[in-house]
Amino acid sequence: MVFKTLIGVESLRELLGKPRLAVIDCRFDLMKPNAGRQAYLTAHIPGARYADLNRDLSASIGSSTGRHPLPAPDAFAATIGTLGIGNRSQVVAYDDANGSMAARLWWMLRWVGHDAVAVLDGGLKAWISSGGALEPGETAPAAEHFTPHVDSHAALSAAELEQGLRDSKLKLVDARAAERFAGLVEPIDSVAGHIPGAVNHPFTANLDADNRFLPAAELKRRWQERLAGGDAKDLVAMCGSGVTACHNLLSLEVAGLPGAKLYAGSWSEWIRDPRRPIARG
Numbered sequence: 001m002v003f004k005t006l007i008g009v010e011s012l013r014e015l016l017g018k019p020r021l022a023v024i025d026c027r028f029d030l031m032k033p034n035a036g037r038q039a040y041l042t043a044h045i046p047g048a049r050y051a052d053l054n055r056d057l058s059a060s061i062g063s064s065t066g067r068h069p070l071p072a073p074d075a076f077a078a079t080i081g082t083l084g085i086g087n088r089s090q091v092v093a094y095d096d097a098n099g100s101m102a103a104r105l106w107w108m109l110r111w112v113g114h115d116a117v118a119v120l121d122g123g124l125k126a127w128i129s130s131g132g133a134l135e136p137g138e139t140a141p142a143a144e145h146f147t148p149h150v151d152s153h154a155a156l157s158a159a160e161l162e163q164g165l166r167d168s169k170l171k172l173v174d175a176r177a178a179e180r181f182a183g184l185v186e187p188i189d190s191v192a193g194h195i196p197g198a199v200n201h202p203f204t205a206n207l208d209a210d211n212r213f214l215p216a217a218e219l220k221r222r223w224q225e226r227l228a229g230g231d232a233k234d235l236v237a238m239c240g241s242g243v244t245a246c247h248n249l250l251s252l253e254v255a256g257l258p259g260a261k262l263y264a265g266s267w268s269e270w271i272r273d274p275r276r277p278i279a280r281g
Contacts, residue, residue: 003118005106005254006213007092009130012120015090016046022089022141026101027124028053030188036101043134045094045127049083049141053243056083057104066269067188067241068104070155073112077148080109084141087114094120094127098211100203100244107246107262113149119250122212155264156236162276164236165197171230172198175239175248176267183280188240191271193278198238201226203247219255233259238266 003011015021025048027036033054040050051057056079058068071079085091091109093102102119109117120127128134156164164170174194179185181200186192194200205222208214214222227235232252237245242264252260270276 002116003090003092004115005118005250006121007118008121009127009132012045012092012127013130013132015092018090020086020089021047022083022085022091023048024083024085024091024093024102024105025050026053026057026093026095026105027097028095028101029097036095039096041136041138043136044139045124046133046135047139048094049139051083051093051105053101053104057108064269064272066265066267066272068243069269070108070111070242070264073148073150076108077112077146081144081146084144085109085114086144086146089114089116089144091117092120093117094123096124098204098207098247099123099213099250100247103246103250104243107154107249111151111154112146113151114146122210126210126212153261155262158263158265158269158273158276161195161236161263165195169230169234171227171235172263173201173226173235173237173248174198174267175201175203175237175244177202177204180240183278189268189271191278193280194267195238195270196277196279198279199226201248203239203244203251206247206251213251213254216254216256219251220257223252223255223257227257231259232257235260236263237261238263240266241268242266 029035059071093105095101183193237248239245
């Protein structure tokens with residue numbers, strides 16, 4: 001069986017040790033960038049490799065980029081090859097942050113044409129609660145060759161978004177917490193608020209009390225309400241820097257509503273240009 005959206009702990013347990021399985025630990029703390037790797041070295045799911053949000057899942061920050069710009073596809077392909085991911089790998093990504101970091105890797109692999117990737121539902125907490133084993137240290141997998149097949153329609157640039165916002169069909173959905181969207185607080189970026197015309201759908205609304213994804217039918221109901229009769233293909237997901245927005249894109253796929261796009265630069269890129277409008281409230 002190929003897992004393309006979510007995978008449960010029991011299914012992962014059955015897969016451990018199988019050939020072409022790549023388990024990737026994506027733990028990361030925006031406020032403490034080294035904490036995720038240290039946590040990985042202390043204990044991780046057996047055989048897991050570590051992917052760092054800043055180093056492995058983002059390019060270097062430029063004068064006009066957001067905090068986590070997408071790397072060039074060939075550079076990303078080389079990176080995941082060193083993690084032991086090939087074109088025939090089944091990838092399982094996990095974190096300890098509600099799936100928000102793991103979903104970034106999920107989306108990026110799909111962006112370069114790899115569908116056999118799933119996020120561990122409930123993350124590391126669910127694995128531990130089920131009695132799953134852990135191991136310390138670092139796993140050094142054999143390198144694989146990955147050939148990217150980029151979906152050029154999966155992501156929008158700032159210029160494309162600005163043009164698209166003039167199209168009444170486009171629906172821009174911001175995954176940040178409600179208070180950040182409203183501009184009441186801003187703990188990370190230099191400017192508070194949101195892009196005019198965007199609506200708020202915090203990524204945490206995709207989860208139950210145990211931080212597992214809601215049933216597909218409930219996710220579909222919520223997204224159809226948010227879409228208000230529109231098509232998921234007209235939805236553009238964003239957040240602070242193009243990370244938690246991927247959680248919303250994953251939930252749309254789970255709900256059976258594919259085709260939405262990512263504004264990868266997100267709020268932290270948008271505010272780089274003072275001529276771009278902002279809204280609050």
